[in-house]
Amino acid sequence: MKRFALLTGLALLAAPAQADITSRIQSSVSLSVDGAGSVAIRQPSSMAVSGSNVSLDNVPTLGAHTSGTALGYTPGAFTVTTPGDSFTYSESFIEGDNVPSVLSTTVTSGVVPELPTFGNTTTTHGGVADTLAGSISTDGGSLSITAGGPGTTAIGQVIQELTIK
Numbered sequence: 472m473k474r475f476a477l478l479t480g481l482a483l484l485a486a487p488a489q490a491d492i493t494s495r496i497q498s499s500v501s502l503s504v505d506g507a508g509s510v511a512i513r514q515p516s517s518m519a520v521s522g523s524n525v526s527l528d529n530v531p532t533l534g535a536h537t538s539g540t541a542l543g544y545t546p547g548a549f550t551v552t553t554p555g556d557s558f559t560y561s562e563s564f565i566e567g568d569n570v571p572s573v574l575s576t577t578v579t580s581g582v583v584p585e586l587p588t589f590g591n592t593t594t595t596h597g598g599v600a601d602t603l604a605g606s607i608s609t610d611g612g613s614l615s616i617t618a619g620g621p622g623t624t625a626i627g628q629v630i631q632e633l634t635i636k
Contacts, residue, residue, distance in 0.1 A: 491636040498614065498629040500605035505622035507597030514590030516542045516567035524558035525549040531562055542566055598622025 603619025
């Protein structure tokens with residue numbers, strides 16, 4: 472019995488170890504600078520007329536849009552239909568944006584030199600790279616990121632994985 476136990480123990484010691492070892496190193500750096508932009512929406516002209524117990528002698532009118540000029544508006548004139556009875560008359564006008572001679576905004580070196588003059592305008596400032604930088608060393612995966620100016624983003628990551636099965 473002792474021989475069997477000794478032989479079994481020796482056989483187990485002599486058996487090769489079975490293991491799968493996997494090593495993975497993944498690294499990345501992402502640098503971005505926001506772009507400048509502008510969105511402008513022209514506001515329309517509008518006119519409304521309402522009333523009761525009135526007749527329009529002259530209907531209010533809107534002019535025609537031409538590049539660089541205001542729309543123009545001619546108010547209406549009215550007469551009370553049944554004198555002595557109550558009457559109402561309301562007239563409103565909102566001047567919309569002029570038709571510009573240039574319908575686009577250019578961005579030069581991240582700067583919008585001329586802003587549009589429409590009723591609804593959103594303009595974003597472009598980022599400035601300044602000292603924005605990122606690097607990964609190949610001798611160990613150390614990561615180096617340097618902050619940039621406003622409107623910049625720097626993201627870095629190093630993943631080291633060791634799997635033994």
